[in-house]
Amino acid sequence: MMTGNEGKVTLVSAGPGDLDLLTLKAAKVLASADVVLLDDLVNPEIVTLAPQARVIRVGKRGGCRSTPQAFIERLMQRYARRGLHVVRVKGGDALLFGRAGEELAALRRAGVTVEIVNGVSSAFAAAAGLGVSLTHRDHCQGVIFVTAHLRDHSEPDWQALAATGMTLAIYMGMSRIESLCATLVDALPTATPAAVVQWAGSANERRVTGTLGAIAAHARAAGLGSPAIILVGNAIGEAASFAISPASFGVHSREASIEDLRRRA
């Protein structure tokens, strides 16, 4: 427990699932936590790194009943004001989607000291599993991280995004993958390489690769659902699974990935 009234909140990025993908700093912060607030997409085993802490689960998964955001914010403030070190754990990197912006603003308004520890966002883990760079310079100038789940239930301007020629890394898109890919096909060739990676960077990782025109059907056929990352762009065509057989749409488990990366002569 911290002394006096020197409580604080640390926003810790839990990465994509595998506890080995936490940063050294995140592990140190967890070890000193008095209270841990855990999102429901975070690997629950992370609590083993915070043996002294009181753990509070505050999942707010899209579409489900969940702890209201305002309550989470009040909880953090209350414990910090008691002089405790509150560690708020979010999946991936806390600063990409996941409403850290709102929590930071609320904590600042309340005068609570807050620190941030970065982590690995799941699109990076998805690319690692596929064995591709997100930005191979033969193919693109960058990558767009976009959420398909907008506050007002509108859609991002998929065609404008596709027209940039950049790799698209689409978060929270599985519930509408068919319509999303159908819209992208208006701006990109149907043969554009694509991939869907569920539970990227965790022991349960599963993925399919294919063309933009076919990826939605293949992902559904393979039973892939949320949480998943959808990757679209020519850079994704560098994945070993395309090199082995451009027409194949196999499902790959995480264990297969190293073998995938061996050269097929």
Next chain:
Amino acid sequence: MMTGNEGKVTLVSAGPGDLDLLTLKAAKVLASADVVLLDDLVNPEIVTLAPQARVIRVGKRGGCRSTPQAFIERLMQRYARRGLHVVRVKGGDALLFGRAGEELAALRRAGVTVEIVNGVSSAFAAAAGLGVSLTHRDHCQGVIFVTAHLRDHSEPDWQALAATGMTLAIYMGMSRIESLCATLVDALPTATPAAVVQWAGSANERRVTGTLGAIAAHARAAGLGSPAIILVGNAIGEAASFAISPASFGVHSREASIEDLRRRA
């Protein structure tokens, strides 16, 4: 040393500089390395995590004399074929810029087993220093990571990128920050919040915040140069330094950031 002919290459992401921002997995891989190939933007102290390894520095910083890419690729293959565990260390996340795509392709062609360990890319560290989400949902639907340093010396279509309304995280843009901001101003209000963060996520981190119209001059006046991340977008306006004084363009060291985040009542 590995037995028989079971050599391999692991591409390890070193993160933005602070060794505490390495993943636990990266630290474990380094501890088992026989040979470490180090880029010159990586914190040189990382070699303390690979005490048994032979260390080879293969910097290839833009514009400087450097080790040719083909030589780096041959070196990795040669050591892996001798049955050694080669760890290729790249700054940030190896899969965002940094030519991992070419190295992966060369290793595959040579039949060398390769694994990838993710890390924290410097734009995430820049956002952490500023205390902002890259994607506050009041402001945007995502973030674009783009390099200003293109192979053919052309420019990305800045106006198309700006028109998406997403946060822009611009890598390798400091040598042309004036022209880049001047082009962005054709598509975005001059008052759009912006920041420049040099050596994000390292002990030397320095940053300025301001408007898109003024940020280039402020960054130059503060003496900021490469390597730096340029962030542009309304989400960046949530940084505490804007809240304190929207008109201020102070230079902030890393140490100031926690204080910045305390509420000014």
